[in-house]
Amino acid sequence: MPRKEITLSRTHRTALIGCLVGLCTVAIAPLFLDTYFTNILIRTLLLAAVVMTVDILWGYTGILTFGQSAFFGIGAYACGLVFTHYGFGPGWALGGLALALGSAAVVAAGTGWLAFFHGSSPIYASIITLALPIVLTQVIYSGGSYTGSSSGLSGFPTYFWSLEVWFWIAGCFLVLTTTAGWLLVRSDFGRVLIAIRENEDRSAYLGIPVSRIKTMLMVAAAMVASVAGFAYAAFSNVVAPELAGFQLGTELLIWTALGGRATLLGPVFAAIGIDTMSSWLSGAMPFFWKLLTGIAFVGVIVALPRGLAPLISGLWNRLRPQRNAIDFEASVVKAPGTRMLQGSFGDAPPLRIVGLSRRYGSLEVLRDVNLIGKGTELLGIIGPNGAGKTTLMRCISDGKERTTGTLYINNVEIAHSSPQQVVGLGVGRSFQNTNLFETLTVSECLKLARYRIDGASLFSRSDTVALPQPSLDILQATGLDKKLSEETKNLSHGMKRGLELAMVLATEPSVLLLDEPTAGLTRPERMAIGSVLTKLTRDFGLCIVLIEHDLDFVRAISDRVVVLHQGAILMEGTVEEVVASDLVKAVYAGHKEDESA
Amino acid sequence: MGSVIFDILTTAGILFVVASGLMIILGVMKLLNFAHGAFLTAGGYAAYLTGAAGISPWFSVPLAGIVGIVFGLLVERTIIRPLYNRPLDAILATWGLGIVISQIFALTFGRGVQFAPSPLSGTIEVLGIEYSAYRLAVSAIAVLLAIALIALLSLTRFGLNARAVIVNENLARGLGIDSTRVRAITFGLGAGLACAAGALITPLLSVDPNMGLPWLVNSFMLVLISGVSFPSLLLASLVLGGTQVLISTFISPILGGMTIVVLAAMILRLNPKGFSRA
Known part of the structure; x- marks a missing residue:
C-alpha cells in the first residue's frame, strides 16, 4: 500500500x-x-x-x-x-x-x-x-x-x-x-x-x-x-x-479559550501574545488590563466558542488555494485469529444470571431474574414498556447497576466491574438510540472499538483497521465499506445502526446485547440485519440477547423468548408458545392485570 | 466547650447562607455559578456602602438582595441564556464574569480591605456562655432562610414550576411551563441570595475585591455533596462546617481551612451521591 x-x-x-x-x-x-x-x-x-x-x-x-x-x-x-x-x-x-x-x-x-x-x-x-x-x-x-x-x-x-x-x-x-x-x-x-x-x-x-x-x-x-x-x-x-x-490556573484556561481550544497552536500563541502583553501593560494599568482580558474572555466564550484560532486559520484557508483533500483512503482488513471465531460452542453458557434484582429506592424494577443464555442462541426479550428490559441490559453491562444477584459471563463473576471491564469479559452492548461520535469518521469509530484489543499508537496514525469477520460482513451488507472516510454525522439512520452493530462486534463479544437494533429501519434493512444476526449465532457461536417490540421479527430469527412483566420473568418458551399464551395476551392487552401479577 | 458548640452552629449557619444561592441555581439551571464568589463580594461592598452612607446596617442585607436580583436578571439575559446548551462554557463565562466584577471593584475601591458596621455589636449571654450577638443573629437568619426557601419550593406556584424543571425540564416545557422564565427568575434569586449573604457576613469579616473567593470553593463542595435539597444542605453545612471548626480549634487553623474541600472530595469519591438522600 x-x-x-x-x-x-x-x-x-x-x-x-x-x-x-x-x-x-x-x-x-x-x-x-x-x-x-x-x-x-x-x-x-x-x-x-x-x-x-x-x-x-x-x-x-x-x-x-x-x-x-x-x-x-x-x-x-x-x-x-x-x-x-x-x-x-x-x-x-x-x-x-x-x-x-x-x-x-x-x-x-x-x-x-x-x-x-x-x-x-x-x-x-x-x-x-x-x-x-x-x-x-x-x-x-x-x-x-x-x-x-x-x-x-x-x-x-x-x-x-x-x-x-x-x-x-x-x-x-x-x-x-x-x-x-x-x-x-x-x-x-x-x-x-x-x-x-x-x-x-x-x-x-x-x-x-x-x-x-x-x-x-x-x-x-x-x-x-x-x-x-x-x-x-x-x-x-x-x-x-x-x-x-489557582489564579494562574484559571489564567492558563483563559489563554486556552482565547486561543481556541482543540487547536493546540492557538492556545500556545495566545499564551505568548497575552502573557507578553500583560507583563508589558500591567505595569502601566494593572487592574484595567485584567478587566480587559476578563471581558474578552466572556465575549469569546459567548460569541466565539472556538476561540480566535479558527478565525485565523479560516482566513489562511481562504488566501491559500485549496489543496486536494488529503483524506487518506481508509481500509479494513480481517483481524487474525479472534476469540469470536473460536466461538463458544462449548458447554458453559456464556451468560448466566442468578437471582438478579434492581431497586431504585422503594421501586423494584427487576426482581429475582434468573436467566441462562447459551452460545449459538438468540434470546428475545419482550414485554410491555416499563417491564425492565433496558434495565436488565444495563445490569448485565455494568457491574455496579444491580442491587442483588450474581452474574456470570463465560463463567466469570462480574462482581462490581465497570462497563469497560465487562466489555473485557466479553459483553457487547448496543444502544436504543444511535449515539455515535459525530465528528469522527466511520473508520475512526471502528478503530475505537478495537482499542481494547489492538491499542492505539501514541504518535502516529494508521489507516487500516483489522476487524473480525462479522463486522466486515455488516459493513459490506450496509454499504459502509465504501464510506469509511465519511464522518458519522453524514450517515443515514440505517447506516448508523449498521455501524453501531459493526462497532459492537469489533469488540469481539461472546454475549451481544442489542436494544431494539431495528427500530426505525426499513424492511429490507431489517431483513439484512436479521440474517446477519442468525449467521452470528450459527457460525460464530455468539449468545445474542435482543430486546424487540416487533414480534414478527423476533419470530423470524429467535430461538427462545423471555417475557418480562413488571420486573419479573413471566414466561419463557418458543415464540409460538409465547404468542399463544393467554397470560401474555392479557399483559399486552393490559386487562386482567391482577391475574398476571 | 460550650463556645465550640456555638461556633459549630454559627459556622454551619453562615455556610448555609453563603451556599444557598449557589444551590438554587445549580438545582434548577444545572449551572455551577462561578460568579457566586463575585456576587458575595458585591454584597460585601453593598454593606460597606450602606454603612458609609450612614444608613442603618439592618438595611444593608435587603438592599444587597435587591441589587443582586436586578443584576442577576441582567446577567442571565446577556451571558447565561446564550450558553444554556453548553454547560461547561457557561461555567467559564460565569468565571470570566467573576473576574470582571472583582476587577471593577479593585478599580473603584482599591485593593485594600474595607469594613462594614455591624448591626449588632457586643456579646450576649446564652445558657451561661458569652457569645457574639451578631453571629447568633446570622444563624437565626440562616434557619429562617432555610424555612423560607423550603416553603418557596414546596408551597408556591414558582416552587412547583421550579421543581418540575429540576426533575425533567423537557417534560415541564411540554406541560406549558415557561422554563426560560423559571431559569431567569432562579438566576436572579440566586444572585440576590448571594449578594444578601455577602452583606450578611461582611460585618463579621471585612471586604476586599477577592473576598468571595475562599467561600466559593467551600460552597461548591457543600452544594455538590448535598444534591438539590435544602435540608441536605443544612445537614452538610452542619457536618462539614462542624468538622472544620473542630479541626481548626483543636488541631490547626490551616488544616481547618482545607477540611471542607478535602472531606467533601473524599465523601464524593466513595459515595457519588453524597448526602443527597439523607
Whole structure:
C-alpha cells in the first residue's frame, strides 16, 4: 500500500518541518529582542508549554482543569527547596528535576483517582482540579520557613546563565513538547481522546478504559508542567505560592479559550501574545488590563466558542488555494485469529444470571431474574414498556447497576466491574438510540472499538483497521465499506445502526446485547440485519440477547423468548408458545392485570 | 466547650447562607455559578456602602438582595441564556464574569480591605456562655432562610414550576411551563441570595475585591455533596462546617481551612451521591 507510506510521512513531515522552523526561530530570536522582552518571554514560553497541556486535557479530552498551575508550582518548589535546603550542583539539579517529575506524577495520579471514576460528573472533576491548587497553596503557607510560607523562597543558588541560554532552553522545551503534543492529538490515540470528549459513556461501553486514560493523561500533562515550573524557578531564582495558585490556573484556561481550544497552536500563541502583553501593560494599568482580558474572555466564550484560532486559520484557508483533500483512503482488513471465531460452542453458557434484582429506592424494577443464555442462541426479550428490559441490559453491562444477584459471563463473576471491564469479559452492548461520535469518521469509530484489543499508537496514525469477520460482513451488507472516510454525522439512520452493530462486534463479544437494533429501519434493512444476526449465532457461536417490540421479527430469527412483566420473568418458551399464551395476551392487552401479577 | 458548640452552629449557619444561592441555581439551571464568589463580594461592598452612607446596617442585607436580583436578571439575559446548551462554557463565562466584577471593584475601591458596621455589636449571654450577638443573629437568619426557601419550593406556584424543571425540564416545557422564565427568575434569586449573604457576613469579616473567593470553593463542595435539597444542605453545612471548626480549634487553623474541600472530595469519591438522600 504505497498510499499509506505517503500519508504517514506527511503528518510526521509536517511535524518535523514545524519543529525545525520553531527551533530556528528560537535560535535567532534573542538577536532581535532586547533584554526586557527576552526576560519576559522566558517565563511566557515556559507557561505556553503548560497551556499546551491544558489544551490537550480540556480542548481535546474535555477535562476542564483549573489546577494545571499546581504542577507548575510543584516543579518550581522542587527546584527551590532542593537548591535552598539540600545542595546545589548538576547532581542536585537532576535529583531536583526527578523529584519534580515524581511528585507531580504522584499528585496527578491521586487527583485523577479522586476526580475520574465511572459515573463521576465532569463538574465534579472540575471542582477537584479547582480544589487542588487551593489545597496546595495552603500546604505551602503552612510550611513555615521550610517553604518560605507566603513570601516563598528566593536567593537560592542557581545557574546564572545568560538570558539567551535560558531563552533557548525555554524555547526548545516549548517547541519539542508542542511537537509531541501535536503528533499525539493527530495520532490514533488522539482520536480516542476526542471520543472520550464527545461521548464518554459510549467509549466506556466500547471497552475503552476512560478513567485510566484520563488519569494517565493528567499524569503526563503534570510532568510537562512540572518541568516548566522547575526551569522557571531555576531561571528566576524566586518561587512563591502564586506559582501554584489557582489564579494562574484559571489564567492558563483563559489563554486556552482565547486561543481556541482543540487547536493546540492557538492556545500556545495566545499564551505568548497575552502573557507578553500583560507583563508589558500591567505595569502601566494593572487592574484595567485584567478587566480587559476578563471581558474578552466572556465575549469569546459567548460569541466565539472556538476561540480566535479558527478565525485565523479560516482566513489562511481562504488566501491559500485549496489543496486536494488529503483524506487518506481508509481500509479494513480481517483481524487474525479472534476469540469470536473460536466461538463458544462449548458447554458453559456464556451468560448466566442468578437471582438478579434492581431497586431504585422503594421501586423494584427487576426482581429475582434468573436467566441462562447459551452460545449459538438468540434470546428475545419482550414485554410491555416499563417491564425492565433496558434495565436488565444495563445490569448485565455494568457491574455496579444491580442491587442483588450474581452474574456470570463465560463463567466469570462480574462482581462490581465497570462497563469497560465487562466489555473485557466479553459483553457487547448496543444502544436504543444511535449515539455515535459525530465528528469522527466511520473508520475512526471502528478503530475505537478495537482499542481494547489492538491499542492505539501514541504518535502516529494508521489507516487500516483489522476487524473480525462479522463486522466486515455488516459493513459490506450496509454499504459502509465504501464510506469509511465519511464522518458519522453524514450517515443515514440505517447506516448508523449498521455501524453501531459493526462497532459492537469489533469488540469481539461472546454475549451481544442489542436494544431494539431495528427500530426505525426499513424492511429490507431489517431483513439484512436479521440474517446477519442468525449467521452470528450459527457460525460464530455468539449468545445474542435482543430486546424487540416487533414480534414478527423476533419470530423470524429467535430461538427462545423471555417475557418480562413488571420486573419479573413471566414466561419463557418458543415464540409460538409465547404468542399463544393467554397470560401474555392479557399483559399486552393490559386487562386482567391482577391475574398476571 | 460550650463556645465550640456555638461556633459549630454559627459556622454551619453562615455556610448555609453563603451556599444557598449557589444551590438554587445549580438545582434548577444545572449551572455551577462561578460568579457566586463575585456576587458575595458585591454584597460585601453593598454593606460597606450602606454603612458609609450612614444608613442603618439592618438595611444593608435587603438592599444587597435587591441589587443582586436586578443584576442577576441582567446577567442571565446577556451571558447565561446564550450558553444554556453548553454547560461547561457557561461555567467559564460565569468565571470570566467573576473576574470582571472583582476587577471593577479593585478599580473603584482599591485593593485594600474595607469594613462594614455591624448591626449588632457586643456579646450576649446564652445558657451561661458569652457569645457574639451578631453571629447568633446570622444563624437565626440562616434557619429562617432555610424555612423560607423550603416553603418557596414546596408551597408556591414558582416552587412547583421550579421543581418540575429540576426533575425533567423537557417534560415541564411540554406541560406549558415557561422554563426560560423559571431559569431567569432562579438566576436572579440566586444572585440576590448571594449578594444578601455577602452583606450578611461582611460585618463579621471585612471586604476586599477577592473576598468571595475562599467561600466559593467551600460552597461548591457543600452544594455538590448535598444534591438539590435544602435540608441536605443544612445537614452538610452542619457536618462539614462542624468538622472544620473542630479541626481548626483543636488541631490547626490551616488544616481547618482545607477540611471542607478535602472531606467533601473524599465523601464524593466513595459515595457519588453524597448526602443527597439523607
